[in-house]
Amino acid sequence: MSEVARKPLILGDKTYADITDDICKPIETFPGRGWFGLLISANALFLIYILAVAAVIATGMGLLGVNHPVAWGTMIITFVFWIGIGHAGTLISAILYLFRQKWRTSVARSAEAMTVFAVMTAGIFPLIHTGRPWLDFWLLPYPNQRGPLWVNFRSPLLWDVFAVSTYATVSMVFWYVGMVPDFATIRDRAKTKLRRVIYGALSLGWRGSARHWSHYEMVYLLLAGLSTPLVLSVHTIVSFDFAVSQLPGWHTTIFPPYFVAGAIFSGFGMVVTLLTLVRIGFPTFKDYITIDHMEVMNKIIMATGLMVGYAYGSEFFIAWYSGNPYERYVFFESRATGPYAWSYWTMIFCNVVAPQLFWFRRFRRSIPVMFVVSIFVNIGMWFERFVITVTSLHRDFLPSNWGMYAWSMYDTLVLVGSFGMFLTLFLLYLRVVPAISIAEVKPMLHVGKGGHGGHEPGGQNGGH
């Protein structure tokens, strides 16, 4: 057995029954005023979103700031923003699972929920961006009476359709498979008939047989193994939307890793934002989502923030090194000093400067500091996509072809409103689904508490 002292993953002197009680409590009690207050605010935002989107669909894309030459605007920027947020959930649930990171168990469920809701929020944007969303089924290769005319499989935009829809499907299935045993737990302790019926149906009749657990764990491992390349492919393909074009500032090979790092960075920012709030809302969860958990995530924020910062620097170097005047113009003049320089420097401050606070242990472990930094990260990563999309488009090869993005009220409403949709879903989730994976947390009970360290005593696997 290893002699290295591990920090406990679950605080307090708890038993398995305590874990069940603690995690099921938010589902089995009537929500308080705080939750209702948040829900109503989120719903109001959601309503604004619905109205704004309805206006855009009914009137046309002209309500937004898209024009010539900036034909990609808020819809694409915010789509990439939300899709990126989703990536941290898959990183926690799949990649950290493959790396046997035990701390992931406490945060995986909420991070996956965030993934699913972020992808749902994201998916709406490109559908509206098409301008005629009632014809969006044309995106799919289905036999039709126009030839049949097929989609262009050589287009990155079409790759995106497949990548995002596969990602949404597999994330939801992964999330649901993880919840099945927990639904069975709620079913078996249900005090009301209705709850028993609903969670009984959701649990599919799961009974926890060891023979079933054996298959279950294998499928969980397989899904983690499949989701890992999937999540990397999704943001790679999203970056192809830009990189496969020939526009200066977009046409670079660094885009796939740069986008993936940025996605994980922004996603962890959102996880920290949400979990600091969850810890305030459900104080008992502080024993499961401990300061140690938050600190680890802040380290990931800092590491990915540095990667993103490196990418920003590398883009400038390559633009200079290429000797291409258009590339040089985009970076050294348009982005750094042009009319959108304010957005570029906002991005640099939020993404590169703000996370440097996490070099200090005190700040990594301070809830107020990490909350503020995570908000900066969210803002910065939205601006990153704004910078990429708008600054490359607004001044390209011909100065006679230059223009500005005509930001309108509807851009603001759609952007802000999308948070209403996301937060409404997340708040409902907190009251309907166990926000921490009960079955995954229980084996971690003994970690760091002496004794068996979560393993069979004297077992051959005791060393880690």
Add this chain to the structure above:
Amino acid sequence: MAKKYVSGVAGIWLDDHELVKACAKVRDAGYTKFDAIAPFPVHGLEEAIGIRRSWIPYVTFAMGLFGAACGLLLQYWTSAIDWPINVGGKPFFSAPAFIPVTFELTILFAALSSVATLIVVCGLPRVDPPIIDPDLTSHKFAIFIPETEAGYDPAKAEQFLKSLGATEVKRIAEY
């Protein structure tokens, strides 16, 4: 999926490590069809019961290959055979450009078929199946010896489970 339920004898444990030890002893005593019920995957339980490694990965692999083939064929047939369109002078079968969609369909087929197989193998979904104890999805553990076991004798099985340290032993009419 409604399978006939079986009767049998169940013993309840309160500690997962004790359960693993007990399962190994039940297996050593010659039982082969018994099952353990646990609220979470208990480390070492599969080895103690003698459960063989799950064969679901073979399904995943085969369906992944099938998904890849479907993806590639779909793109080849639509782009090069059914209605070939010259896009920027690229070949009709533009293999590099077809990789992303092929890859996504590989993952989609592999993932969905793995989960579908899991559901079928575990006999899910089951409507309101009988349970031994509601706490078995929370903090208790059980060993269940079914009537289908060779040489099944409920009295002997009860005695045996008790001798292994079960805190509670009961006869189950339907499981």
